[in-house]
Amino acid sequence: MGLDPGGITLTDDFFHLAEGVQFRNLPQEVEARWNLVETAWGLDMARNLLDIEYDLEGGQLYVPRRDTSRVDVTSCRDALNGYQKGKCFYCFIDISIESGNDDLADVDHFLPHVLKDGREIRNLDGVWNLVLACQTCNRSKLARVPHVQYLERLNVRNNYLISSHHPLRETLIRQTGNTDADRHSFLNGSYQVAVNTLIHTWGPAEEFGTTF
Template sequence: MADGVEVFKEQFPSLESYWRSIILFGRNVASYKFALAKSLLEIAQTGKTSISLRELAEPYSRHLREHVARAPKQATSQSSRFIQACKDFNDGSISYDTMIDTTVSLGFNNVIDAFHVVGQKEIPISFYEKDYQSGYKRIILTDEVYKLLETPYPENFTEEAESRWNLVETAWELGVSRNLLNVKYDEQSQLFFVDPSFRRKDVTSARSALNGYQKGKCFYCFDDITVSDDSDNTCDVDHFFPHTLQQFMPDINLDGVWNLVLACPDCNRGLMGKFALVPATRYLERLHRRNEFLISSHHPLRETIIQQTGNTETERAAFLRMVDQRAIDYLVHRWATPEKALATF
């Protein structure tokens, strides 16, 4: 399989895919990209196109201060004057104006230029343009960022950025090697959590964490889905291989991230829904591709899936085929459904 990032960007290039590649892929050394992404979406909702760095500093620093309050380590570096300013403001030791001044002078030094870089190069579209002419520093939002708001369930983009941020900062906060950090799933709360030294820490919503890697689509029929809790079409977290098999497969973790997909209510539990059936074999390749998308990202879902399914792509594909054979031996029947939209992954 080609590099997961390139497949995600190029196989079905769309505006949403380019945005998600910014959020979901890449080696994060600080959380600034997530704060900027949430700020861009927030500002776009106001209809403004030209934003000075001082105006941008308000939502940008606010998002960072909220995260600093619960997870002080927001970068891999030992120190950051900007992050320290966020902490100092939270502690009441500096004024709001001082914090904003520090954000303008230090907070955007790298992220403005690096935002559109995925892997080693920039994506071919831009969600804003940098304009630092005549000493007046601002960014100008492009039409692309406003088009994101016109897509089905645009609120997903903010929740996906927040979820990815939570995953990254958890690895930093715990100080655990990503090779040792194992993310688990709680079916009742539908949360991912980590349990270092038997001390559970809830990390993020499973729906928000997985949605971007499915490009906002139902895993089975490709209908649009939402991760919002207050929608009639809120997606379900589905066990690809039904959880009822766990009693027959005690050696396989069916609650593993590798086996969790997002499905629309119709596919999961509708009149002709999947319920406890084994998906048709064509979905097995789709599951493999989705998992490889996840592995192409970093911290900590990547390492969790590798731990659960194999170190190489060949091993992971063989693992899925093995589980599929055991599943059909027990449950006999397979399930499939017509696709409601063009395949997107």
């Protein structure tokens, strides 16, 4: 389907989007991206100074302020979903970011949150360490460290969001490093601390075809 020359052309691929599971998540993802940008404007801050943190209890990404107050930005699920294309980070089964759905995704700390007590790994609640997982994976993983191959998957995810100029780009750079080498070193070092501390590693019982 097309319009006049120089106008917008709608291809079959566009219409196929409406047939996929991910289509139902699209409005929330778009809203989340806009909220991240709008928050920077509202606080009169450059995006590279916007330091995003995660509230475990409320499930929200927020910006801490100097006066110790905070500005809630958006749902963590909504902000992270685009890269994962509506799939679990570990097993690739379909997930949803709509509250009330049976397949609602859990926000998982890739390196378990329990490590926060040791204070050896920087900013475990940072976006760099958060992924969306199906309920089965998240609740079987518990306080175990994912097998090492998933660390590379996390590194690829973080670098993708940085290279695509996603609104979380600058936050990820601030949390993990300016260069690919810096980020790789940060993740490997953090992973080694996690394995040395928790010992046990984990992987899903089954993967349903690589999506990202």
